[in-house]
Amino acid sequence: MVISSKFLDALTPSSIRSITAKIRDKAKDGIQVVSFAGGLPSKEFFPLEDLRRITDQVFEEEGGEAIQYAASDGYDPLRQYLVEFMKRYQVNNIDYKNILITSGAQQGLAYLSKGMIEPGSVVIVENPSYPGALDTFRSYGAEIVGVSMDDDGMKMDVLEQMLQQQHKKVAFIYTIADFQNPTGRCMSIERRKKLVELAETYDTFVVEDGPYSLISFDGQVMPAIKSFDTYGRVIYSGSTSKTIAPGLRIGWLIADHESITKLVYLKMRDDLQVNNIAQRQVYHYLKDCDFDGHLKTVIDVYRRRRDVMAEAVRASFPEGTRVILPGGGLFMWVDLPEGTDALEMFDFVFQKNIAYVPGQFFCCDGSGKNAMRLNFSTTGEEDIARCIPILGEMIKQYLKK
Amino acid sequence: MVISSKFLDALTPSSIRSITAKIRDKAKDGIQVVSFAGGLPSKEFFPLEDLRRITDQVFEEEGGEAIQYAASDGYDPLRQYLVEFMKRYQVNNIDYKNILITSGAQQGLAYLSKGMIEPGSVVIVENPSYPGALDTFRSYGAEIVGVSMDDDGMKMDVLEQMLQQQHKKVAFIYTIADFQNPTGRCMSIERRKKLVELAETYDTFVVEDGPYSLISFDGQVMPAIKSFDTYGRVIYSGSTSKTIAPGLRIGWLIADHESITKLVYLKMRDDLQVNNIAQRQVYHYLKDCDFDGHLKTVIDVYRRRRDVMAEAVRASFPEGTRVILPGGGLFMWVDLPEGTDALEMFDFVFQKNIAYVPGQFFCCDGSGKNAMRLNFSTTGEEDIARCIPILGEMIKQYLKK
Secondary structure (H helix, E strand, O other): OOOOOHHHHOOOOOHHHHHHHHHHHHHHOOOOOEEOOOOOOOHHHOOHHHHHHHHHHHHHHHHHHHHOOOOOOOOHHHHHHHHHHHHHHOOOOOOHHHEEEEEHHHHHHHHHHHHHOOOOOEEEEEEOOOHHHHHHHHHOOOEEEEEEEEOOEEOHHHHHHHHHHOOOOEEEEEEOOOOOOOOOOOOOHHHHHHHHHHHHHOOOOEEEEOOOOOOEOOOOOOOOHHHHOOOOOEEEEEEOOOOOOHHHOEEEEEOOHHHHHHHHHHHHHHOOOOOHHHHHHHHHHHHHOOHHHHHHHHHHHHHHHHHHHHHHHHHHOOOOOEEEOOOEOOEEEEEOOOOOOHHHHHHHHHOOOEEOEEHHHHOOOOOOOOEEEEEOOOOOHHHHHHHHHHHHHHHHHHHHO | OOOOOHHHHOOOOOHHHHHHHHHHHHHHOOOOOEEOOOOOOOHHHOOHHHHHHHHHHHHHHHHHHHHOOOOOOOOHHHHHHHHHHHHHHOOOOOOHHHEEEEEHHHHHHHHHHHHHOOOOOEEEEEEOOOHHHHHHHHHOOOEEEEEEEEOOEEOHHHHHHHHHHOOOOEEEEEEOOOOOOOOOOOOOHHHHHHHHHHHHHOOOOEEEEOOOOOOEOOOOOOOOHHHHOOOOOEEEEEEOOOOOOHHHOEEEEEOOHHHHHHHHHHHHHHOOOOOHHHHHHHHHHHHHOOHHHHHHHHHHHHHHHHHHHHHHHHHHOOOOOEEEOOOEOOEEEEEOOOOOOHHHHHHHHHOOOEEOEEHHHHOOOOOOOOEEEEEOOOOOHHHHHHHHHHHHHHHHHHHHO
């Protein structure tokens, strides 16, 4: 007997995870796919030795307390440390009670969706945007509306017009302001300020998702939108999945005290608390280890991989291709010649054991057909240099068909 | 600006966690409370050395993979091992695809609530029952209806009458069949079979919550209700929070393949996956370490503590007190003389730095006023022997007032 409800029956597998499944099926047959499809950081560079030492130390020093039930709002030393950590983004006016620790940033987005989206709510997003967020917003009942972008990020004039004309309640405006997934673009400072003003004027919120902010290839870290927020209109979502390791599942939300309290009550219902050891691993790693050195290593690797990829795409992709060169993050967005259908083309390319994510998966309005997202963080330079030309050749062949 | 919605604004702190907060406040003033209020296992007996060794081994053997993104349904070796593990409860007809790993059993209950409770749904529970479950069911919109119990557990004749007369949809019947929280009672085998039949006849489901089943003082483990389920009407919820350690946050749900698939889609939206290392810690601990020896140690400790508590309650509580002597688990349920209001009495007793949970917190119908739940797993025998008589004395004083 299968469980059933309107909510449950409307759920489908995440679009990107369906590609992952195809890759796993080939792996089972012993075929290794070179995947530019993932959103993963590179596991060769995870700070394993440090984490191993920290974990041992936590068991040694804290004993049973380290694996007993704990507080729903999170491990206080981590929350207190994150107050300091947020100064990297010029977020200064918070204390630890403004912070809720979550099981990864995705859980934070889910809590906000559950808590803020009501029947008939609209969520405004950048178009294109992160499919995992779009899927979650939709699953909790939001109608998603996209705002087009240029090199300075979400277009504020388009957003304002949309807010003016919107008859439904706008639960929040979702943005990945730094090295956006999938385009790699950054929102300008002027627009960050404008966005806060618009949220205040039109009585809504901004959800700022910041997983990639520190993965900046020139070392420059932008001030968070939250840093310009004098009204309490911005909810910041942080994560160490891209900078330390995703399997630890540590994320956090920053909002005013009262909103955090409500979200803590939600956490009490939903899973009580986050894994104790992971909270301690992240706390001690950030505080006691060479996080900045680690970051530098990873950034250097990713920058080189980006450069190799960009060069290979320019050299091998068909005429009419446009690449956005990202200043950080994990992804490169490629617009292919008009009329290309990257989703339809997927299986043709996949014959060569190469995978990417079709642009449509990121777009809430059916656009993005002629685009693809390429991840450059998980594939080594040699494989990038070898496989991007094959991908380029396959696209050309496909277009000739 | 505070976030707001009908759902969010209806949430309140969990009732038991409000007592925990009172205890913490005293601790901040340097006052140690002897708490019989918690639902915690005893942290002195957590298998720290084994877990430490396992964690080290996982880092050694698996490297970065152990903290990379992973599958939403769970770590396959753990799922496969749980298929074997469930044979302890005579659950034989499942494979690993019937199992979803969750961040603690509480998350499993939340997923089932989100997925199965629709507006106007009823959830039927034992009265009294676990407040954390009741809070979650209510938060997702269920009307809760309680069925009275006797020494053989939930009364099936009362349940059947309720199902017959129910005009609303019964999302599921929730039961803690073994060493129930809070009464410590076990459901008889005859009633387990009857419950499955009733779920089939009245087209609903049973959610069987089994955290305490292995903490059996005479070593006997009952067959799960799930073991009698030939219709796919029983969803089993498991946990290692009470038998290994709660801070690891490992639980699991067992249901038919298609239901599990839907729940996996929900997990993709909600937090992607469970912490990788915790899944491996539990897997290796169950498979490679002396779990049964550990269980025996814990059971021996808890049994002695129960005996000391029962004796002290009988010797010191006022005439008219009735105690249910639990055959396992962590809790003792005490009915005080008629007319006692254990909630009102709480602060009077708390003056002596002793805490318990008032019976009302467990009851969905305002009953349980003259009852209290006492936890015997976290307090040593000496403290139990010293403090239960003080508690008894305070109750007597309170009743004289």
